[in-house]
Amino acid sequence: MATAFALRPPYPTPRVPPVLAAVPPVRRPASASPRAEAPAAAGRTPVEVALDVLEGRYKPLIVWHLFWGARPFCELMRLTAGISKKTLRRELAEMERLGLVRREVRFEAGRSTGYSLTPVGESLKPVVGALYQWGLYVMKRPLAQDALVAVAEAEES
Secondary structure, three states: OOOOOOOOOOOOOOOOOHHHHOOOOOOOOOOOOHHHOOOOOOOOOHHHHHHHHOOOOOHHHHHHHOOOOOEEHHHHHHHOOOOOHHHHHHHHHHHHHHOOEEEEEEOOOOOEEEEEEOHHHHOOHHHHHHHHHHHHHHHOOHHHHHHHHHHHHHHHO
């Protein structure tokens, strides 16, 4: 049975910049981590590194909003629904530390801060674009929506 989306992208996979190879793992309590129960792996996989970089709900959304150029903080705040100012600042600071975004302070008419993607952040465009395409695929399948609702109801009870 064929699926509507391909597992291999039609575009070349970008080379992962060396800065991401040195991303430290996110520290979680041993009881909360499913990896704590698994036997120790010889090394971290590239998928684990990618998930550590894009950890959280908002980082892919911030990358998505920066696809079309630099944006001021207030516009990112308005575009990213449901995020608090404190959370957006924390996410942007971590993304800046990882080298995904560049922070620019301008003093033209008052002080404003703008953010843009770095070349490392630009390399995430195919990843976030694939998430977008997959989201469209899932949204078009009414049975998948019913299954997601059933899973959410099962978790609540």
